[in-house]
Amino acid sequence: MGVAAAQVVDPGSFKVHHVMFTELRKLVDRIIQIFPKIEAARPRCSSGIKALCSLNSAIDKAKLLLQYCSESSKLYLAITTDAIVSRCHKSKSLLEQGLCQIQSMVPVMLAVEISQIVDDLRAAKFIPDEFDEEAGKVVRELLQRGASASDSMEYAEIKALQTAASRLHITSLTAILIEKRSIKRLLEKVSDSDQQKKKILRYLLYLLRKYANQIIEEQTDDTTDRNEGAFGSNDPNTNFMHAHAFNVESGLENKGYDSHSDKLSIATLPEEFRCPISSRLMYDPVIIASGQTFERIWIQKWLDDGNDTCPKTGMKLAHLSLTQNATMKDMISKWCKKYGITIQDPSMQPDVPHLLETSSISIASFGSYINDLRLPLDISNISLGSLDASYTSDGSRNKNGDGLNLAPEQNSDDLRRDHSSGNASKLDLESLSSLAELDWESQYKMVEDMKNHLESDDLACFSMSSENFIEPLIKFLSTAHDLHDIRALKAGFQLLSTFLNQYRSGIRCLNEDTYSLLSLFLDSEVTKEILDIMEVLSCHRSCRSKIAASGAIISLLNILHSNIIDSRERAIKILRNLSLSTDVCSDLVCLECIPKFVPFLQDTTLARHCIVVLRNLCCNEEARASIAQTPGCIGSVAILLEIGSHEDQEHALDILLSLCSQCVEYCQLVMDESDIFAALFDVSVNGSEKGKASALELLRLLRVTNHDDRQQECFESSNVAPEDANNHAKEKKSHKALFGVKFPIFSKKKK
Structure with missing residues (x-):
């Protein structure tokens, strides 16, 4: 749905009202972190999809607001403080509404996480920074007064700007340049x-x-003294960060909590008053068949999800009826009365205004989303003649009337950046829909510009679709292929890679022709770019069968023989992801891939990926047979028990257990590996919890196999000539001695 799990906006980039925006950012980050789980758990009904879209829309709006507040002018943000605060509250309401809509449609434990975020959203307070608010007030008063040619007005402008600049830390030539x-x-x-x-x-x-x-002269005398007294530093930017770091830590810990939370922090909540599911004070405690007490709304949801066990004890419930725990409710009521705490019914949701229908989520509509931050002022009487003369004059003028050198602002690099910014805005609105109408060089330039634009603005991809982006881009790549233009191919595939990395939902726009095109270029001059894209796609379950159907697996296996180490590792990672699909596993086995992976099991960098592929393939009977029959494969897997990480050991044990639990002959092959038992005993003592359990289980299987083998040997010995029996015993000597001498636990007990 277009939500990335990455951090929304760097908190250090907020220019004003740092605490307020940081609080909103943290809330948005928390929602984004659980969004993949919400997306995976959503019902397929129309109401579930609609609720998910509503939440996604609310997240997008919040991200747009945060981005705007991190990139906008300090002065303009300050004078529009009231409108910004209003936007923050509106964004909070949209997020709350979106979460409340989806809460009843997900499993209970996820619903608990959502409920906690909803509570924090309701408690959030968006209070602007007092210094930033003061700066805005001073400039607003100046705007309301109006401009004139009198000396008094010039004095008022200087004092207002000096005050605002001091509060907003626009106190150096660099800061002024950035603000402009x-x-x-x-x-x-x-x-x-x-x-x-x-x-x-x-x-x-x-x-x-x-x-x-x-501004600079006034700050040299005034700001330096103030900063030295407060922080012992002359760097206003450093002081700004220190001051706000303090505000953030103290503000976020002390603000955003209502009186109920404050009182709970004073009183120690008895553990028995907490719901085992939500870990919160219970409002309506009920008892279930296991004898445990839960909050009614949460245990009812647990049962409604199809569970028939106690979430605390795991006991299977004899019946699913709920009985109110009147004693517990009375105890909680007395405790709450003692500390003056009021419990809200968790099933009651406050009304949230229906605002989702009033605004679009696309980047194209971002201007209309923030342009209504209007001041209730009439400044029509402000004279802007001098401004128009300087601002619209030829860019080569490096000085204004006051003699201030503006060379840093007007140099060629800055002009190129400004021009690029203008082009980016145009690209943002038009996407690639008009690409085919341009000449070839202009097409290449537009693709390059679009790539740079997406890299600098990770929200721009939300306005792109199959029609206005994917289809024109694929047509561009096909033309580049026909023209053998490697430069254009690299740029096009890099653009596609950037798009897919930033916009997960964009993967749905890819059709079969796209996958075929990617497969075609796997063995070419743009292999690196194709591997970048393939690695992203292979992480998504719906794409794995499409990658296999495109014929890419053969090319990926061929890359394993490449001398380019990076390409080889990327190919193995992609194959590892593809092996998570059962259907693709069958294709891998048919292509006899297992012998190709064995050499890499000795490589410390690649072994961790190859062992996962082999483990995934073990779900296939033919794959198990191939692992057993491939020379050196079992031995290489066994070596990882000694030299591999805990995770590698777990994967190796899964493979060996899969083999030994299916066939006695496979057990014999495993036992024939030297030092296998020493390695297993070591893992059973020093491995991870899963590794210990798996090692003990494998030892048990091998012990049973060895016991049966001895019985069979005794039976054969009684039916063969003495010299044949001796030869047979010599063949078995190796692992028999290992069991009988080195590890007496496997020796047969004397009767």
Whole structure:
């Protein structure tokens, strides 16, 4: 659905109201972390899909808001503080509504996680930073007063800007330059119909250009003394981060909790008052057949999910009826009364305004989403003549009327970045739908620009679809193939890789032709780019059979013989992912892949991937036979018991157990490996918990096999000539001695 598990926005990038935005970001991060589980658990009914889309839409809106607040102008964010706070609360309401809609449609333990996040959303308080709010207030008062040519107005502008710059830490030439660029970017995105916002932004830019020297001079004397007294540092940016680091730690720990949570922190909640499922104070405790007490809503959901066991003890329930625990409810009521705590019914959800239908989630509509941050001001009387003369003048002018050197702002690199930013916005809206209409060189340039745009803006891919992105891109790649243009192929596949890495739902846009095209180029000059894409696709269950159907497996196996170490490792990783599909395992076995993996079991880097492939293949009978018959395969697997990590040991034991539990002959092959028993005993003592259990189980199987083998030997010895019996005994000597002498636990007890 287009939600990535990665962090939404770096908290250090928030320019103002750091605590408020960090709190929202953490809430969004928590939702994104559980979103894959929600997506995997959702019902296939229309209401479930609709609820999931609603939650996804709310997450996207929150991410857009956070990105806007990290990239926007400090001054503009400060003067629109009230609107930003309103947006944060609106975003919180949308997230809460989305989670509440999906909560009843997922398994109980996931519902508990969702419930905890919902509680934290309801308790969240979005309080703007007092210094940032003060800066906004000063500038708003200046805007409300209006501009004139009088000296008093110039004095008011200087004082207002100096105060705001001090509060917002715009106190150096670099900081001023960054702020001006931020305002310029905002101006580029403002529509022609929003003249009010344009005038405000231009006026802010005018103030920064006109009074930059005064800001720096004033801060040299005033800010330095203040910072030294407070922090012992002359770097305002460092002081800003230290100050906000303190605010974040203290604010997030002390804000966002209602009086109920505060009182619970004072009182020690008795463990028996907690629901074993939700770990919270119970409102309506009930007893189930196992004798355990739970919150009614959570145990009922557990049973509704089809469970017939006690979630605490694992005991199978004789019946599924619930009986109110009146004694426990009375005890909880008395305890709550003592500490003045009021318990809310967890089944009651407060009404949340239905806001999801009022806004689109696409990047294309982002401007309309934030452009209504309008000031209730009339600044039509502000004179912008001097601004228009300087701002719209030729870019080669490096100085304004005050003599401030603007060379850093006007150099060619900055102009290219500004031009690129403008192109990015255009690309964002048009995607690649018009790609085929351009000449070939322009097509290549557009693909390159789009790739750079996606790398710098991971939200841009949300507006792209099969029609406006995938189909034009595949057509571009096909043309590049016909023209043998390696440069264009690299750029196109890199763009596709970036898109798929950032937009998981975009994988659904890929058709069979795309997979065939990827398979075609696996053995070419763009192998690296194809492997990047294949590795992403192979992680998704729905793509594995499509990759196999494209014929890519043969090429991947051929890459194993490559001298390029990186390509070889990537190919093995992809095959490891593909082997998670039972259908693909059959294809791998038919292609006789197992002998190809054996040499890599001795490579410490590749062995951890190869052993997983072999373990996955063991679900196939033909694969087990191939593992047993491939020279050196069992021996290489056994070596990992001695030199491998705990995880490698677990995989190796799974393979050996799979073999030995199916066939006695396989047990004999395992026992014939030297030092196998020493390795098994070592793992049974020093391995992981799973490794210990598996090693003991394998030892048991081998002991049973050895016992049966001895009985068979005795029977054969009584029916053959003495000299034949001696020869037969010599053949068995190796592992018999091992069992009988080195490890007496396997010796036959004397009667």
